[in-house]
Amino acid sequence: MYIYHPYQFGYVPSADETDMLVILGGPMSPNDDFPWIEEERELVKTLMARNVPIFGACFGAQLISLTLGGEVTQAPVKEVGWAPVYRQTDVIPGLPEQLTVLHWHQDMFSIPTGATRLFSSDRVANQGFVIGHHVVGLQFHFEPVADDVREIVVNDFPYINGSVLGQTAADILATPVPAANQQAMFRILDYLTE
Incomplete structure (x- = not known):
């Protein structure tokens, strides 16, 4: 497994060295005009043509959508904190009907x-999608463990201001990461690689 930080170093792996691609979040938008974003979009196209598994969270899901002709726009509300999402399809077996996730x-x-729409929330309908058996994009975060949540809050706490969820940094940190999230993440990864 290799971890790349293209927004810092400008390097995007080639399709030939990628068995599975995971694109996580960040402060940038896939609408931004950075050369590495276009390189990642080309990588997504190539890997999809080869049926290589791809998982995107937040920025990653937005980048996949944009690459496939979708749009990335400002949501009607800012969601920052813990709130439920609701499963919209049974295409991935074993996912609970509702999960509390980090937005x-x-x-x-x-x-x-x-x-196919995979998840929705009370405020933003498009919270996740699945394409065939090899691509999943989630607007929210299943992947963080407690230390990751702490790092996100410590490094980006001003972003919490203005969230419709009305949670403080302390509220977010005091909420334990639900064990069901890790199980859901494992189920999605299993589905992508079966």
Whole structure:
């Protein structure tokens, strides 16, 4: 496993060295005009043509949607903190009907052509999508453990201001990461690699 930080170093792996691609979040938008974003979009296209598994969270899901002709726009509300999402399809077996997840976004993606809506929240309908058996994009975060949540809050706490969820940094930190989130993340990764 290799971890790349293209926004810091400008390096995007090649398709030939990628068995599975995971694109996580960040403060940038896939609408930004950075050369590495276009390189990542080309990588997504190539890997999809090869049926290589791809998982995107937050920025990653937005980038996948945009790459496939979708749009990334400002959401009607800013969601930052813990709130539920609701499963919209049974295409990935074993996912609970409702999960409490970490939201950290103000933008949203449209569901790309050929994708199925996977999750919705009370405020933003498009919270996740699945394409075939090899691509999943989530607007929210299943992947953080407690230390990751602490790091996100410590480094980006001003972003919490203005969230419709009305949670403080202390509220977010005091909420334990639900064990069901890790199980859901494992189920999605299993589905992508079966």
